[in-house]
Amino acid sequence: MPLPLNDEHRDLAASVAAFARRTAPVEATRARFAEYAAGGRPDSWDALLPLGLHCLHLPEEYGGGGAGLPELAVVVEQLGKALFPGPYLPTVLASAVVASAGTDGEAGRGSRNPAGELLTAFAEGATGALVAGRGLSAARSGDGWTVSGTTGPVLGLPGAEIVIARADVEGRPGESLWFRLAEGPSAAVDAADGTDLTRSVGRLGLDAHRVEEERTLRGLTPARVDLTVNALLAAEASGITDWCLDTAVEHARNRVQFGRPVGAFQAVQHKAAMMLVRSEIACAAAWDAARAAGQPPLQQELAAAQAALTALPLAVDTALECVTVLGGIGFTWEHDAHLYWRRAISVASAAGAEEGWATRLGEAALKGRRDFSFVGEDDLAELRTQVGNTLEEVLALAEDEVTSSGWAMGRGGPRRALLAEAGLVAPHYPPPYGLGAGPAEQAVIGEEFARRGLNQPTTVIGEWVLPTLLVHGTVAQQERFIGPTLRGEVIWCQLFSEPGAGSDLAGLSTKARKVPGGWSLSGQKVWNSLAHEADWGVCLARTDSDVPKHQGLSYFLVDMRSAGVDVRPLRQATGLSEFNEVFLDDVFVPDECLVAEPGHGWRLAVTTLSNERLSMGSTKLHHGSADRIRRLLETGGHDAGRQETVRALGRGTAREIALSALNLRSVLARMSNLDVGAEISVLKVYNTLAQREGSRELLRLLGPLGCVVDPDADHVIDHIGLPAVLFGGGTIEIQLNVIAQRVLGLPR
Incomplete structure (x- = not known):
């Protein structure tokens, strides 16, 4: 875009x-x-x-x-x-x-x-x-x-x-x-x-x-000059990445080798998909800098530096990848690719050394954060008052939520019940479960929570399950599960992945056999977060083995306390047990817990996964966050010098600002009825890459301190825990396949 x-x-x-x-x-x-x-x-x-x-x-x-x-x-x-x-x-x-x-x-x-x-x-x-x-x-x-x-x-x-x-x-x-x-x-x-x-x-x-x-x-002022220059250099860089992407994709579609378009080869598909990721991020970085004109000086400093660290280097990298996709023809004087590559190098160099911008952004990040609010303080005044009054009532109640031992939401009490009744647990849901809130309304609600120091409630896995029930579930299923989940009375897990069917979800082998009054499920699921605490699970199982694999799947709601359900924690490389494997041995699931019709499971799973990826593509980094580097600077828990650590903070902040900018662009595009296209998959890919690079950067700063596990900081364990996000919701490679084939239209 x-x-x-x-x-x-x-x-x-x-x-x-x-x-x-x-x-x-x-x-x-x-x-x-x-x-x-x-x-x-x-x-x-x-x-x-x-x-x-x-x-x-x-x-x-x-x-x-x-x-x-x-x-x-x-x-x-x-x-x-x-x-x-x-x-x-x-x-x-x-x-x-x-x-x-x-x-x-x-x-x-x-x-x-x-x-x-x-x-x-x-x-x-x-x-x-x-x-x-x-x-x-x-x-x-x-x-x-x-x-x-x-x-x-x-x-x-x-x-x-x-x-x-x-x-x-x-x-x-x-x-x-x-x-x-x-x-x-x-x-x-x-x-x-x-x-x-x-x-x-x-x-x-x-x-x-x-x-x-x-x-x-x-x-x-220095801030406004830097912002003006970097925003325009970044805008040109965005145009360069766009041309390089278009050129590479056209070549991959039409160039035939070994009897097939080169775009059918996975290596080329992944190159092209990463070019799209770089192009979208470069565009978001340029856009964020341009929109900062007129904002306070610190906001201009943050936006200008992130544009220099993000959009300009990405243009150089994308131009080089364009040449590699084109092959030998792209390395000739006659092809235009080297002219764009030269211009990308020129505008990136004109902005100044990357390390200098990393230092400047790191110092600015110590003073404040980039503002991504998009509604005015006086906007939607009636809603602000309504939400504010409810939250004041919540604050008057004692905190009685029973906390979870892991990632699960806490069990709800009167506070959670009041929020659910007011439609504030999932305000984007339609009434009676939410307020039907659009992006602007959701932003206002979030601001009112933050104003009072309250965290917005979450249903965790339920945030992926409930939208599926809202679209595909019966009225009885909606009444049975949505309200209790919002009130914190029901915790969910997801029973999708299997030892032999992780990314290839449609290849799963768990069977669902029709029996009087319902279905009998047998099989093994794996990498199930929250299964050891969950009350209910959503399970994808095969109900028909005689049709193509996507067509024979059905979507079930499984009571995790049913006979035949065996949950076994998986101890990870971190030493923690946050995931599980679940064995289903003739587990009875009544007919009323089948969602939609038999054989419609894949369509429902896509709804669930799309909600998962939207959530996981948010701008909060679980691993390698800039906040961790801030803490290193505050505590001195690192072996590197201050300047090197500040530069690392600058690079981490640039990644997070770029993610936030892309996320905000996606929201505003929806508000303008634009097709958001690849943003969800791009957010997922870049979010994962940002976490991997940020976590690795922490290790580079620790030096010998990385030889020990610090229970108060756990930066090493933070890195070792990366596979949770590298695999979860679809690996980077799977996401690149999706981008290449579904967005760029490269042949399968």
Whole structure:
């Protein structure tokens, strides 16, 4: 899914894509590499200006379109996907930074407003470049400044008509001077051979360059500058990943080897599916940065740094994978893949070193967290009052929930009963069990719980089972099970996986034989969490062996205290027993505990599993979380230095922000009636990868402390427990198969 989440942005993206295809085909760009390296404009520049694509983000009073950073990011993404050449991105980077300074502040000693004059020039079509890195230093000189030094490579510098530059102020650590460069002998632009062949790059050298006060810019904050730059670089990176994915998938569908499309081979399918995962995450990271404009400085810092750590490296990785899927043809000069790869490397490098951003994000994460709320404090006031009053009643009751020894929910008491009666245990359920709450209502309810320090209740496995009963169960089944589960009177487990049928669920062998008044179930289930505490289990069993394996399955509700049910805990590598194997020996299940008709079990199982994956694709990491690294910094329970640990926190925070951004995009897409497509599977895959990498990162920090088990921290056991999420709800490999075949349409 590209950046747009509403009809207006989607229309904008479609028109920009059509413009780029019509006016700037890549084959035409190839013929002008030398011109672009010198700062030349494409022939389509004059066609771009009347459309206002260069200035849609600038204030209307200066000739702009009055839009914002999110709209500009949509344009940058589409032009990036088209490999639009020349000074467009460097120009909007410069003009967007100037626009972020505002135009109402002090302009210097005269009456001129330098920001306003620059914005007018940009709106009229002037090209620009932004020199925001290190290398220049400024010293006070009379009523102006003297700037000297040499910068690193800057995109779009050769040929730029307006250069906006930053210098470190001597003697004032952390203070910057922003100014417009003036032409003259004290300023020299040294053009370089660019990695990206489609735009210029060069270094700026200043030798006692005089900057009058009237050429300085005020009101530019580091957080907003970083956010503006990184959001736009990330938007272009998102466009690059989108092109690479489309190109690789098209090749995999059509290229035939060994008598089959190469996309039919699992290795290629997994490569393509991981490209989709990277593309979706890069897009979410860019989107989150663009939406942070106007938020408080700390939110801007967090969003800017995560974009640099997430979207930009993912574009480089995705471009390389595109080449590997294409094979030898992708490694030729004639194929366009290397041009996108070069651009991905260029924009990632332009943002600065990843390790620097990891440090900055880690330090920012110690100050606060990224805000992913999407409803205002005054929104849905009546619902807030209603929920708030109920929660105040709950707080007035004594805490009497009987806690579980494992993952199961606690047995409910009056507090839980009151919440269930008010529809607040599962507010998204329809009445009488819930409030029929949509995403906005659910967000408000969650905020009211958090405001009072209350955790929202969960039915754990019931959160996957009850939706199935709501859709497919009889009225009697719904009345019998839904209310008691919500009140905490019934705990569920899931009896799906078998020793010989884990990921291949349709290959299960547990038999259900028809007997008078019901069914007799026999077989073995495994990896059943909560089975040792559960009252009831949902069981998939084979009722017909003469039909294809998906068609012969049925969905049963099993009383776990029935005769013939034998639950045996499985001791894991962690030393804990959180899972079980369950033996069913002629277990009687009455007819009223068969859900839907015999043979409909697969359809029901898909409902259950889809709810499971949605839940497990949430942004809370059970293993390797950034919070664990925060605790290391607080307690000193690590062997690494502080800076290395802070960088690890930054990387972990970037992963979690990207997950949260993807989750929020999914919610907002549903609210806009958009097809969310692959998000659930992508969330599952990236969530699992994030937990694996975060847990491994913890071990890298522990050093010799990893030789012992710390009962107060258990970071080693946290890593050893990873298989629970690597296998649960479908392995990464199974999820990649689903993405490749069902989403990307690669042949089976």
